[in-house]
Amino acid sequence: MAKVTQLIHNYLRHSKRFPHVFCPGCGHGIVLGSLIRSVHSLGLAKDDVVLVAGIGCSGRIPVYVDFNSVHTTHGRALTFATGIKMANPRLTVIVIMGDGDALSIGGNHLIHAARRNIGLAALVLNNHIYGMTGGQSSCTTPLGSYSTTTPFGQLEEEFDISRVAKVCGSSFVARTTVMQARHMDKMISTAITHPGFGMVEIISPCHTQFGRKNRFKTSVDMYRWLQKKSVSLDKFQELPPEKRKDAVVTGIFEQKDCIGLEEKHARMRRELRGET
Amino acid sequence: MSGKKGETRVKIFRDWCKGCGICVAFCPSQVMKLDNQGKARVVQDDECINCGFCEIHCPDFAIMVHPREELTPFEAYIEEVRPATREDLQKTRNNSTG
Incomplete structure (x- = not known):
């Protein structure tokens, strides 16, 4: 296990003022480390990887890592990534979005990227809140939990990101939490190598904005809660129905063979040009 | 992944x-x-069992689990390290913009 940190340091942009801007105990740093480990384990060159991010806390991740990086407008990370992938299918495009970025502002784009099944790896970092703007409730805030704009409890039902992506036709859907870093490595590398649209939902707790309002004293309490609540998909099916309610299910929800949109496009092009 | 106590x-x-x-x-x-x-x-x-949990779950990349016999990269190059001068800092600052 040793020497992982040395490996990560080889990929960081050390001129970008470390330690990074994330709050103490934020899970986004763990995701950044996991992403670097996955890319390293796949043996991809730095120049062949493009990181596209939207706005939000998660939008800071590509700044720190030495890949080609695009920091795009709010919610439009997937559209920029679609353009990059279609223009140069040789590149490995990884999209990093927050929950507000992916489902509130860019919900439309997520649906259509999943429908197209274009060969992107989309990581949705779900922290249940709009963290950067001051802790307003987002579409993934769980029912009954507190935030700046819902001081007496959230009345709306939350979005299940993995289910949305699965229903919209994404060919690889998985959910993982930051407490299971090795599982997260595996999921991210599978999503990157998957030919179609690979979506990984990562539960990354926000203690500063979400935890403090929901009776978590420290970020460690929040991680303990996450560890307790997360169950794998196999175990979840054996659980009695009363325990299923607030469990965080992790694992692969959908994995099917498919051809990516960029591959279909290349085949059509070859066909029309008569190159067999 | 877990090793013996005292190896790291x-x-x-x-x-x-x-x-x-x-x-x-x-x-x-x-x-x-x-x-x-x-x-x-x-x-x-001495109590470290080399499970590697802290190393991959540190959000700030601030922990390194290292084999006990080997020198860490910082110790290996400690002979070459000298205090930074004003010119060095100036150079670093100019290079790091962008």
Whole structure:
């Protein structure tokens, strides 16, 4: 296990003022480390990887890592990534979005990227809140939990990101939490190598904005809660129905063979040009 | 992944540590402790069982689990390190813009 940190340091942009801007105990740093480990384990060159991010806390991740990086407008990370992938299918495009970025502002784009099944790896970092703007409730805030704009409890039902992506036709859907870093490595590398649209939902707790309002004293309490609540998909099916309610299910929800949109496009092009 | 006790040691970069306490709370053998500055410090070096949890769950990349016999990269190059001069800092600052 040793020497992982040395490996990560080889990929960081050390001129970008470390330690990074994330709050103490934020899970986004763990995701950044996991992403670097996955890319390293796949043996991809730095120049062949493009990181596209939207706005939000998660939008800071590509700044720190030495890949080609695009920091795009709010919610439009997937559209920029679609353009990059279609223009140069040789590149490995990884999209990093927050929950507000992916489902509130860019919900439309997520649906259509999943429908197209274009060969992107989309990581949705779900922290249940709009963290950067001051802790307003987002579409993934769980029912009954507190935030700046819902001081007496959230009345709306939350979005299940993995289910949305699965229903919209994404060919690889998985959910993982930051407490299971090795599982997260595996999921991210599978999503990157998957030919179609690979979506990984990562539960990354926000203690500063979400935890403090929901009776978590420290970020460690929040991680303990996450560890307790997360169950794998196999175990979840054996659980009695009363325990299923607030469990965080992790694992692969959908994995099917498919051809990516960029591959279909290349085949059509070859066909029309008569190159067999 | 788990090895024998005492084969590895834990190195913490205190400049990068933000004191979130994840390593302290989840370490199976209580190697680290938060000190009065609120940052993690190694207190029981011999107890490390090389599970690697702290290294991959540190959000700030501030922990390194290292084989005991080998020198860490910082110790290996300590002979070449000298105090930074004003010109060095100027050069670093000019290079790091952008």
